[in-house]
Amino acid sequence: SAVISQKPSRDICQRGTSLTIQCQVDSQVTMMFWYRQQPGQSLTLIATANQGSEATYESGFVIDKFPISRPNLTFSTLTVSNMSPEDSSIYLCSVDKGLSTDTQYFGPGTRLTVL
Amino acid sequence: GDSVTQMEGPVTLSEEAFLTINCTYTATGYPSLFWYVQYPGEGLQLLLKATKADDKGSNKGFEATYRKETTSFHLEKGSVQVSDSAVYFCALRGSTDSWGKLQFGAGTQVVVTP
Numbered sequence: 242s243a244v245i246s247q248k249p250s251r252d253i254c255q256r257g258t259s260l261t262i263q264c265q266v267d268s269q270v271t272m273m274f275w276y277r278q279q280p281g282q283s284l285t286l287i288a289t290a291n292q293g294s295e296a297t298y299e300s301g302f303v304i305d306k307f308p309i310s311r312p313n314l315t316f317s318t319l320t321v322s323n324m325s326p327e328d329s330s331i332y333l334c335s336v337d338k339g340l341s342t343d344t345q346y347f348g349p350g351t352r353l354t355v356l
Numbered sequence: 357g358d359s360v361t362q363m364e365g366p367v368t369l370s371e372e373a374f375l376t377i378n379c380t381y382t383a384t385g386y387p388s389l390f391w392y393v394q395y396p397g398e399g400l401q402l403l404l405k406a407t408k409a410d411d412k413g414s415n416k417g418f419e420a421t422y423r424k425e426t427t428s429f430h431l432e433k434g435s436v437q438v439s440d441s442a443v444y445f446c447a448l449r450g451s452t453d454s455w456g457k458l459q460f461g462a463g464t465q466v467v468v469t470p
Contacts, residue, residue: 349399
């Protein structure tokens with residue numbers, strides 16, 4: 242398994258500001274992902290955080306709005322930029338330890354409210 | 357593309373009742389299938405998984421069988437408890453997806469009353 246922590250656990254932000262969410266894993270992992278869960282909705286993949294290279298974004302998500310860093314194999318950040326109330330969601334980090342385990346583990350999430 | 361369809365909720369049950377949550381999928385090849393659970397105010401936890409046809413995943417009294425012929429992975433529990441109240445997500449990982457990306461269903465809220 243993997244133990245994943247996220248900071249902050251929740252935040253309330255003003256429109257137009259930016260928030261950086263941190264994700265820390267207790268062991269080196271190959272793949273790290275960022276998901277968004279809008280109120281009452283399922284999870285949508287934002288991007289795959291690649292170590293040492295630019296993140297791979299899903300359709301509908303762009304780097305200018307959701308810049309991602311992955312400086313090493315245990316840590317990643319997601320920034321939500323120029324926030325609006327529509328960005329109010331839970332943001333979840335997840336990790337995949339490799340195809341042999343075929344299991345993805347999730348962090349506790351960051352609950353973001355934008356006023 | 358790959359997709360997952362779950363029965364809509366909320367599903368409200370009495371304690372000790374039988375629970376079934378239907379999940380069907382569309383995918384090429386042989387995907388891996390998962391059930392995740394999200395308790396109130398918490399993140400997602402892996403509940404069980406199955407990686408090939410006819411496999412049965414089980415955990416905490418929950419079971420689901422990978423049915424290739426019906427493209428289904430229904431979740432069942434014989435006797436639910438109040439503590440099983442949560443949102444349950446069915447998900448798949450495509451066999452052709454080397455990046456490990458998960459496709460989630462919409463989620464089914466389950467409410468168990470004493």
